[in-house]
Amino acid sequence: MKNICVIGTGYVGLVTGTCFADMGNQVVCIDINQEKIDMLHAGKMPIYEPGLEEMVERNVRAGRLSFSTSYDEGLDQAEFVFIAVGTPSGVDGEADLRYVRMAAETIARTMTAPLVIINKSTVPVGTGDWVADIISHTQPTPIDFAVVSNPEFLREGSAISDFLNPDRVVLGSLNSDAAEKVAQLHLALRAPIVVTDLRTAEMIKYASNAFLATRISFINEIAAICEELGADVKEVAAGMGYDKRIGRYFLDAGLGYGGSCFPKDVLALEHMALVHGTHPSLLRAVMDINRDQRRKVVHRLRKELGRLHDKRIGLLGLAFKPNTDDMRDAPAVEIGNLLRSEGARIKGYDPVAMHVAPRYLPDIVLTEDPYDLAEGCDAIVVCTEWNEFRHLDLPRIHSSMRQPVIFDGRNIYDPERMAGIGFRYHAVGRNRRLGNGNDVLTMPAMPDEL
Numbered sequence: 001m002k003n004i005c006v007i008g009t010g011y012v013g014l015v016t017g018t019c020f021a022d023m024g025n026q027v028v029c030i031d032i033n034q035e036k037i038d039m040l041h042a043g044k045m046p047i048y049e050p051g052l053e054e055m056v057e058r059n060v061r062a063g064r065l066s067f068s069t070s071y072d073e074g075l076d077q078a079e080f081v082f083i084a085v086g087t088p089s090g091v092d093g094e095a096d097l098r099y100v101r102m103a104a105e106t107i108a109r110t111m112t113a114p115l116v117i118i119n120k121s122t123v124p125v126g127t128g129d130w131v132a133d134i135i136s137h138t139q140p141t142p143i144d145f146a147v148v149s150n151p152e153f154l155r156e157g158s159a160i161s162d163f164l165n166p167d168r169v170v171l172g173s174l175n176s177d178a179a180e181k182v183a184q185l186h187l188a189l190r191a192p193i194v195v196t197d198l199r200t201a202e203m204i205k206y207a208s209n210a211f212l213a214t215r216i217s218f219i220n221e222i223a224a225i226c227e228e229l230g231a232d233v234k235e236v237a238a239g240m241g242y243d244k245r246i247g248r249y250f251l252d253a254g255l256g257y258g259g260s261c262f263p264k265d266v267l268a269l270e271h272m273a274l275v276h277g278t279h280p281s282l283l284r285a286v287m288d289i290n291r292d293q294r295r296k297v298v299h300r301l302r303k304e305l306g307r308l309h310d311k312r313i314g315l316l317g318l319a320f321k322p323n324t325d326d327m328r329d330a331p332a333v334e335i336g337n338l339l340r341s342e343g344a345r346i347k348g349y350d351p352v353a354m355h356v357a358p359r360y361l362p363d364i365v366l367t368e369d370p371y372d373l374a375e376g377c378d379a380i381v382v383c384t385e386w387n388e389f390r391h392l393d394l395p396r397i398h399s400s401m402r403q404p405v406i407f408d409g410r411n412i413y414d415p416e417r418m419a420g421i422g423f424r425y426h427a428v429g430r431n432r433r434l435g436n437g438n439d440v441l442t443m444p445a446m447p448d449e450l
């Protein structure tokens, strides 16, 4: 059992703290936001993450997990302190490090015994060294400390299982004793542990996110070519995915990547590259393709419906991906804003993100369910692939729309079936009609899906 303090109760901090408590450690999670800490004391989660509430409750009850706004309380017994604060995009895409600086300064002023300070936030390469400088310059009297970079790879919606079953744990430090201690904390996870220097660990995080974003933009570019040549991008991705060197993950064509990580991290990496004199042309292309995926929807709707002024468009799914209520950089937000700027009237439905929707799309009309959404619509755009949308009563949707136009931005429906119901159906990279002599044999399950 180790004493751990986690600073920041966002996705990364709250999941990290709760999982370490569940692994038997004594954890205090700190946040400067009193409202969040009050919520957590009341057993309410500031974020929607499947399984988190039960895990928090279990560990609070067992006395292993507590919440506070006080660094004194958090650092009192701590041997390890994780920094897991936000690093939003600042000017020109540069990561804004004000919260990391505040955390480092407060740790330096509060610590009374040697500490291993572990940075989990996604921070520009070189930030670990900068944090070490801040701490040694702010400490009133010198106390031993070491800084370790331990980037997080968890995804919203599957954060707990990603934390507990990581593909790898990355630790960066020039202090091998500190790296060894942090490695010990992770031994129970039985994952490969990569120990490297601070800057390399920081870069591994950016390179991983940028690579996944690149795969998404790559398949979206292939989708655009498929549309012109009459091929089906879903089957192209499946056919590519059997090659072990390629794999099937992150090859779903659609409306592009969103959320609080990929857009911000690709931009920040581009910024770092530019500032240091390199030409990140691939990263730029990744971002351009991603932006175009949203614009193309509006272009296609204009071609299908004519002038969009006063047209009623339903956004089916508002969160940036399923199993989260997060709408940061969600395709629905950009598409909604583009449609609104052309005078369209926007309706929206999402199984869990409705409570945050007005913050992102102020004049959106929210509906009870997908059927209510369809009522009187000139078009529906599927923005998020929630599982329940795959099983809708589509003939019922068809009969309540004013014009039966569907833009399936996540390729969840079968083009043939949609045409059969009578929809004017659009998808991403799928204009080939199966059953017209071009049938594909039923394929066995992909290894990744087994």
Ligand code: UGA
Residues within 6 Å of the ligand: 122, 152, 153, 154, 155, 156, 157, 209, 212, 216, 249, 250, 251, 252, 253, 254, 255, 256, 257, 258, 259, 260, 261, 262, 320, 321
């Ligand atoms: C991402 C990474 O996957 C995590 O490893 C990382 O820890 C996290 O960012 C972070 O840096 O904190 P997350 O943003 O939760 O996690 O979401 P993903 O599941 O990776 O999806 C990102 C976006 O890509 C979503 O908008 C999703 O719809 C889109 N996507 C994903 C596609 O368009 N196609 C795909 O094939 C896969």
